[in-house]
Amino acid sequence: MRTSLRLAAVASAAVLVLAACGGKDPASGKGGGPQQNAAGNGAKGTVTVGLLNPVTGPFAALGTDVNAGFELYLKSKGGVLSGYGVKTSKADEGTDAAQGTTKARQLVEQDKAQVVVGLVNSAIAYAVAPYLEQADVPLLVTVAGADGLTRKQNGNTFRLSYTSSQDSMPLGPYACKDLGYKKAVILGLDYSFGWEAAGGFARTFKDAGCTVTKEIYAPLGTQDWGPYVNQVDKDADVVFAVAPGQDGVRLLKAYRDFGVKVPVIAHGSTVDETILPTEGASAEGVVSSLHYTPQIDSPANKELVKAFSDANGGKSANQYAEEGWAAGMALEAALAQIDADPTPAKIRAALAKVKIDAPRGPVLFDAYGQAIYPVYMRKVESKDGKRVNSVVSTVPNVTQFFTYDPQAYLAFPGYDKLKGSWAK
C-alpha cells in the first residue's frame, strides 16, 4: 500500500514536471468533441461551418494549417462573410474512417453545420463524402487528393485542393519540351497518391514525345532511401520525385549524400514550404509543379502570407494554409448569392457557381466539383537567406483532366492499375 502510494506520488510529480516543460501546446482541445466559436454579427443571419481536419496523428500539421488559413480569413473579415455571421464548429478528423464519419455526423446532427470544410486523408474522405451526400450537406474538400472523389457531375462534393494527378500533369510537357529532358526515371512513394501523381506526370511526359525508363517506388515511412536512389540510372536525363512530408526530406538527403548527378523535378508537395526549411540545401534547384507558392506576386497572396506569418511566429504560408483561406473566400462568394436562410441546398447550388481570386490566382469549379486553377512551375532558390519556390512559369486554368477530353480521360484505367506500366 505504502509503496503504491509513493509510486503514485512520484508519477504525478513527474507528469507535472514534464507538463511544465511542455510550454506551448499547438493542439489545444485535442481529441474531445467539436469546439464551437461564436459567430460575428451578420446583417443577413448566421451560418454554421463544420471544420473537419486532423489535429492528431500524422497529418496533424497539415490540418492545423488548413484550420489556421480558414480562421485567419474569417478574422480578416471580422467573422462575417457576405453579411452572414459565421459560426465555426471544429472537429478532429482523426486517423481512421470510422472516427472521421462519427465526427462528421456530430458536426451535422449536433452542431447543425450547413456546410463541412476540410479532410486531409483520402481514405477518410471516401467515407465522409457519401455520408454528407446522404445527409444533404455540401462538402468542400481542402486537402484530400484521391482522383476519384470528384468524378460525378453535379455532386455534393467540391474540392479546392488538387486531385493527385492534376498538378503533376502540366509538368510532363514542361519537362519534355521546355526543359528538354528526354528520359525520365520515376522515384515515388508506393501508395495511391504516389501512383496518381507519378501517373499524371508519366502520361503527359510520354504524350509529349519523351520516355520513362524506370519506375521506383518506396513504402511510406522509408527510413533509408539509399537503396532506392542508387537504382536511378546514371544516364537518365531527369528524375521525377513524388514524396511529401518526411519521406521527401529523406529522399533528397540520400540523393545528395550519394552524390547522384541526375537533375530532380518533383510534384510540388515534395518541396513545399512545410518541409523546405528542413530540406535546406538538398532541395536547391529542384523544379516542381503546384498550384501555389508563397512567392506568387499578387495582393491577395501577400495578404495571406503576411497574416499567416504574423499569426505563426514567422512561419511561411503554404498550400494548406492557402486552401483553408481559399475555402473562406469560396464560402464568402457562395453566400453572396444567397439573400436569406442559407440552407445546405442553397449553399451547394451557390458553390457550383463560385469564382474567386484566391491567393493562388483565379479559381472556379468544373461540372464535377473539382477546382480549375493555375499551376505554377517553381524552382527552389535562395532568397534573403531562405529557400523559396520561385515561379518560373505559369500554366493557367488547369482542370483535373488537363488537356484531355473528360469522357476519354474518365475511360482510362485507374492510375493504380497503370503503375509499373509507364516504363514499358
Added chain:
Amino acid sequence: MLTWLTHTVNGLAYGSLLFLVASGLTITFGLLRTVNLAHGAFYLLGGYLAYDLASDGTDYWIALALAVLAAAAMGTVVQRAFLHYVAGRELPQIVLTLGIAYIIGDQILANYGGDPVAPQTPPGLEGPVTIGDWTFPKFRLVMIGVAIAVAVFAGALLRFTPTGAKVRAAVDDEEIARAVGIRVPLIFLLVFGFGTGLAAFAGVWGGAFTSLSPDSGFDMLLLALIVVVVGGLGSIGGALLAAFAVGLIDQYGKVWFPEWALFTLYASVAALLAVRPRGLFGKAVTR
C-alpha cells in the same frame, strides 16, 4: 559491379544504425530483462536535444555529449522512480514504458512540432568520398566503424571488467549476487542509464542519417526489437551480426523485390525465429 558494392556497403551502414539503436535495447531489454518500450523515446530525446543545442550554436560534439548525458540521467530517473517497482513483472513494465514513451513523444511534439527536422551530419563527415570510380557518403562509412567500435567496447566491458562481471552476476542470479555484497539495484540503475545513453547517441546519429520526427521513435523501436530478438537477448555480438543481416536483407529486398520491401524483412525474421526461437546467439531460456 560498383553498384553492387554500393548496395552492400549501404546495407552494412544501415545495419550499423540499427545496431546503434539496438545496442542500448539489448542491454536494457536483453540483459536486464526489462521490457523497455520507451527505448525509441530516448532515441528521440537524444536526437532532438542535440539538434536543439547544436542549432542554438553549441559546438556539435558538446551538444552530442550533453544530449547523451541528459538522456542517461533521465533513464536512471525512470529506472529508479518507476521500473524499480515492477522488476520482473512484464505487463506493468509494458504499460509503464509505453506511457513514458507517449509522454516524451508528446512533449517533443508540443515543443518542436510535427514537421520533420533534419539534424546536421557531424562536422567533417559531410559529403561523399570517392575511391577510384566508387562514390559513397563519408558519414555512412564512419557509421560502420563506430558500430563495430561500440560493439567491441560494450562487449569487452561486460566480459572482461569487474563491473561487467558484477552486471552478469546480478542478472544471472540476483539473490546470490546480493548475498555476496553486490549492490544489485545500483548496478541495474547504472546499466539502465548506460542503455538509454546509447539510445540517445543513436538518436543523434540516426537523426543525421535519416531525419527525426515525433513518430521515428516507434519506427526505430520496432527495428531495434527485431535486431535484439534475432541476435539473441543480451548478446552484443549477436546484435551486431543481426543488425548487419537485417540491414543487408532490407537493402537487397528493396533492390530485388521493391514491391515486397517490408515483407522480405519480416518474412525472413519470422522464418529464422521459427527454426531458432532464441535467436542467433541467445542463451536458452531457463525459466
